[in-house]
Amino acid sequence: MTTAIEFQAVQKSFGETAVISGMDMQVQQGERFVLVGSSGSGKTTSLKMMNRLEQPTAGQVLINGKPAQDYPLQKLRWMMGYVLQQIALFPNMTVAQNITLIPEMKGTPKAQLQQLADSLLDRVGLSPAKYRNRYPRELSGGEQQRVGILRAISSQPPIVLMDEPFSALDPISRKDLQDLVLDIHQQLHNTIVFVTHDMDEALKIGNRIGIMSDGQLLQAATPQEIAQHPANDFVRDFFKTSVAKNVYDRPVSQLLLAVTPLTDLSSQQQSAAGRLAEDAALRDVFQALSINENVEIIAQTGQSRGYLNRQLLLNYLSQNED
Amino acid sequence: MGQIIQTYSERKGELGQALLQHLQISTLSLLIAMLLAIPLAIWVVKHHKIAEVLLQVTGVLQTIPSLALLGLLIPLVGIGTVPAVIALVVYALLPIFQSTYLGLTEIDPALEEAADAFGMSRIKKLMKVELPLAMPTIISGIRTALVLIIGTATLAALIGAGGLGTFILLGIDRNNTSLILIGAVASGVLAIIMSTLIKWLEHASVKTAVSVLAVIIVLLGGGSAYNAYVNRTETVTIAGKLGSEPEILINMYKELIENDDQHVKVTLKPNFGKTTFLFNALRNNQIDIYPEFTGTVLETLAKKPQKTTGLTAKATYSKAKKVMLSQEDLALLRPMKYNNSYALAVKTQFKKEHHLQTISDLQNVQSILKGGMTLEFIDRGDGLKGIKKVYGLDFPVKSMEPALRYQAISKNRINIVDAYSTDSELRQYHLGILKDDQHMFPTYQGAPLMTAAFAKKHPKIVRSLNRLAGKVTEQEMQEMNYEVNVKDKTPAEVAHQYLVSHHLLKEAE
Numbered sequence: 011m012t013t014a015i016e017f018q019a020v021q022k023s024f025g026e027t028a029v030i031s032g033m034d035m036q037v038q039q040g041e042r043f044v045l046v047g048s049s050g051s052g053k054t055t056s057l058k059m060m061n062r063l064e065q066p067t068a069g070q071v072l073i074n075g076k077p078a079q080d081y082p083l084q085k086l087r088w089m090m091g092y093v094l095q096q097i098a099l100f101p102n103m104t105v106a107q108n109i110t111l112i113p114e115m116k117g118t119p120k121a122q123l124q125q126l127a128d129s130l131l132d133r134v135g136l137s138p139a140k141y142r143n144r145y146p147r148e149l150s151g152g153e154q155q156r157v158g159i160l161r162a163i164s165s166q167p168p169i170v171l172m173d174e175p176f177s178a179l180d181p182i183s184r185k186d187l188q189d190l191v192l193d194i195h196q197q198l199h200n201t202i203v204f205v206t207h208d209m210d211e212a213l214k215i216g217n218r219i220g221i222m223s224d225g226q227l228l229q230a231a232t233p234q235e236i237a238q239h240p241a242n243d244f245v246r247d248f249f250k251t252s253v254a255k256n257v258y259d260r261p262v263s264q265l266l267l268a269v270t271p272l273t274d275l276s277s278q279q280q281s282a283a284g285r286l287a288e289d290a291a292l293r294d295v296f297q298a299l300s301i302n303e304n305v306e307i308i309a310q311t312g313q314s315r316g317y318l319n320r321q322l323l324l325n326y327l328s329q330n331e332d
Numbered sequence: 333m334g335q336i337i338q339t340y341s342e343r344k345g346e347l348g349q350a351l352l353q354h355l356q357i358s359t360l361s362l363l364i365a366m367l368l369a370i371p372l373a374i375w376v377v378k379h380h381k382i383a384e385v386l387l388q389v390t391g392v393l394q395t396i397p398s399l400a401l402l403g404l405l406i407p408l409v410g411i412g413t414v415p416a417v418i419a420l421v422v423y424a425l426l427p428i429f430q431s432t433y434l435g436l437t438e439i440d441p442a443l444e445e446a447a448d449a450f451g452m453s454r455i456k457k458l459m460k461v462e463l464p465l466a467m468p469t470i471i472s473g474i475r476t477a478l479v480l481i482i483g484t485a486t487l488a489a490l491i492g493a494g495g496l497g498t499f500i501l502l503g504i505d506r507n508n509t510s511l512i513l514i515g516a517v518a519s520g521v522l523a524i525i526m527s528t529l530i531k532w533l534e535h536a537s538v539k540t541a542v543s544v545l546a547v548i549i550v551l552l553g554g555g556s557a558y559n560a561y562v563n564r565t566e567t568v569t570i571a572g573k574l575g576s577e578p579e580i581l582i583n584m585y586k587e588l589i590e591n592d593d594q595h596v597k598v599t600l601k602p603n604f605g606k607t608t609f610l611f612n613a614l615r616n617n618q619i620d621i622y623p624e625f626t627g628t629v630l631e632t633l634a635k636k637p638q639k640t641t642g643l644t645a646k647a648t649y650s651k652a653k654k655v656m657l658s659q660e661d662l663a664l665l666r667p668m669k670y671n672n673s674y675a676l677a678v679k680t681q682f683k684k685e686h687h688l689q690t691i692s693d694l695q696n697v698q699s700i701l702k703g704g705m706t707l708e709f710i711d712r713g714d715g716l717k718g719i720k721k722v723y724g725l726d727f728p729v730k731s732m733e734p735a736l737r738y739q740a741i742s743k744n745r746i747n748i749v750d751a752y753s754t755d756s757e758l759r760q761y762h763l764g765i766l767k768d769d770q771h772m773f774p775t776y777q778g779a780p781l782m783t784a785a786f787a788k789k790h791p792k793i794v795r796s797l798n799r800l801a802g803k804v805t806e807q808e809m810q811e812m813n814y815e816v817n818v819k820d821k822t823p824a825e826v827a828h829q830y831l832v833s834h835h836l837l838k839e840a841e
Contacts, residue, residue, distance in 0.1 A: 100446070112451070
């Protein structure tokens with residue numbers, strides 16, 4: 011794997027106030043890297059230093075191994091899609107015009123633009139005939155951000171930066187759009203840097219998570235590593251308090267971060283097991299285990315993530331009592 | 333109402349021309365103001381301190397009274413369209429600058445950030461995002477500026493730039509409400525139409541807006557080019573002050589000149605403004621000839637104060653001629669007969685009854701005199717005060733509005749008034765003038781004024797104009813003013829009639 015984005019001793023201060031105080035970080039190509047932390051922790055500033063919306067006060071940001079400031083600005087920015095919390099669709103342009111903005115600037119012929127807009131709209135389940143000529147104000151928040159994501163990926167940039175893209179949306183739209191991000195990543199294999207303050211979201215989106223506090227990156231690791239070996243107490247507490255309050259409401263996928271599921275079942279046991287999706291809540295697992303000895307957990311991709319039994323479940327509960 | 337319609341149908345042609353002039357001045361000013369204010373506002377969006385200063389400056393510019401601004405511009409750029417356009421541009425700057433600045437600074441920072449993050453260049457961002465988003469605010473500023481300009485442009489007539497203000501000024505001068513109303517309503521309607529047109533542009537794309545702008549520039553440019561082309565042919569421009577009398581005179585000039593020389597084309601600019609504007613226009617070669625009064629030359633145009641009382645008409649003329657030649661290198665041709673000066677007038681019947689010929693004769697009837705005179709006349713040294721001193725007269729006088737004193741004398745409330753010796757009202761109310769036998773009033777005889785160089789170059793024109801020298805009595809002038817002001821004949825018609833009946837035109841071949 012090659013490094014897509016690397017921070018070397020990056021510092022950033024606005025006037026007297028230091029926002030980032032010495033940050034080293036690596037994001038590998040094809041990763042879904044989530045920066046998570048409370049507001050003011052410096053995660054958004056870090057993101058903006060990647061596409062040079064902000065300049066580091068000291069240190070260096072490397073993109074594909076080359077210092078960011080050595081790229082022509084436009085070229086650098088066309089390498090990176092950008093999705094904003096405020097969505098920020100241009101209100102004077104139609105949905106199609108918003109989506110094809112960057113390809114158009116790059117000189118793609120008009121006929122192809124229309125086609126591109128339509129195929130992208132289709133991909134996120136918005137009927138092109140119905141949506142392409144609408145203006146952003148005629149769309150719901152969730153629909154707007156779908157278009158916002160399409161605008162960011164329309165020219166297939168190798169990197170996509172997302173700055174708290176779903177924090178202003180309702181829970182249902184949020185879940186749909188999180189699924190959309192995972193889906194897009196699977197199709198395009200691009201590098202996604204995703205900023206959020208929501209640990210649940212971080213756990214769902216990221217295959218690596220960086221936890222930030224007070225301008226410092228405390229730990230950057232896989233969710234499992236963070237769950238099992240938090241770098242310090244702050245990370246442990248942040249992880250704990252951030253996950254769903256009621257333990258029975260947590261998705262199974264979170265349990266799998268702390269518990270290693272069984273894989274060595276006999277074929278007879280396997281066929282007798284119940285099946286659950288990884289985003290099912292723990293209470294569903296209880297119900298399933300009251301009937302079956304084992305429950306097989308299925309990832310969103312359809313692959314098996316292994317089996318849970320009553321012992322593993324009780325073990326997890328005893329560790330995570332509030 | 334009927335009168336308005338009548339006046340309108342009589343002056344349809346003039347109104348069309350005035351509208352066009354008005355539109356040209358206004359659009360030109362608006363375009364220049366836009367070309368100045370919008371780029372400036374775009375530039376200062378990133379420099380808040382400079383923006384604050386510019387807002388203050390444009391604000392201060394707008395507080396200068398328009399009349400004062402026009403007056404200040406005359407010594408710098410002369411008269412005509414140029415100072416009018418400059419003044420209008422100055423007024424339009426603030427609303428356009430302010431709205432553009434506001435429109436651009438009020439754009440959601442998230443949109444700016446998005447545009448940056450998508451690698452838009454400064455120009456691209458401006459054209460695709462900032463200007464379209466600021467457009468409604470900018471357009472509303474332009475509309476405010478336009479309405480302001482169209483209203484203020486009526487003042488352009490004061491400095492000879494024409495436009496609808498000509499109607500309003502003429503109306504005030506002739507006490508003709510219909511003319512004032514026509515000018516005012518036309519200006520208002522023009523403002524509404526143009527404002528609506530611009531409103532329509534509010535939701536147009538930048539491309540459409542720019543193309544519309546381009547079309548307007550081409551049309552205006554075409555218009556000016558056409559004008560320049562037309563003016564290229566050798567023409568003589570004769571202008572006249574506000575009012576019927578100068579307009580009749582310049583029509584006579586035109587007919588005399590064109591009748592004598594088929595190759596000269598005369599353009600008339602009637603109701604061109606007040607004395608100083610015309611005088612400056614002549615000095616700047618914007619016009620070639622205009623009729624001026626000998627008395628005015630000495631009283632107003634001479635730099636050193638000149639004594640005007642106690643001079644005969646002849647002495648006044650030769651003195652005026654000398655002053656103009658030595659001071660300005662201008663030639664004042666020989667004057668006509670009539671003296672358009674202050675005068676004392678009584679009813680012709682009263683004049684006959686008491687055998688009155690001169691002002692001195694008034695001493696015999698001093699005890700029964702009851703005067704009604706304008707405040708201006710009562711207060712002037714060469715007015716009533718001078719009369720009392722020079723002629724040793726004393727009688728009761730009430731101050732009255734100009735129009736009122738004529739009504740008062742016709743109803744026998746008073747029996748003596750002040751007047752201009754060629755006022756058409758003298759004819760209308762059967763009044764007679766008393767001769768100023770002591771030459772107390774300065775003499776105001778009309779004569780063509782032109783540059784000495786022009787006179788030298790066009791001896792034929794000088795000869796044509798000199799045919800009016802010593803012609804046109806006060807009564808004849810009164811009569812002609814009466815025909816125009818009261819009987820609504822055109823000045824050209826009246827001028828022609830006079831020239832024909834006095835055999836001043838060469839017989840047509």
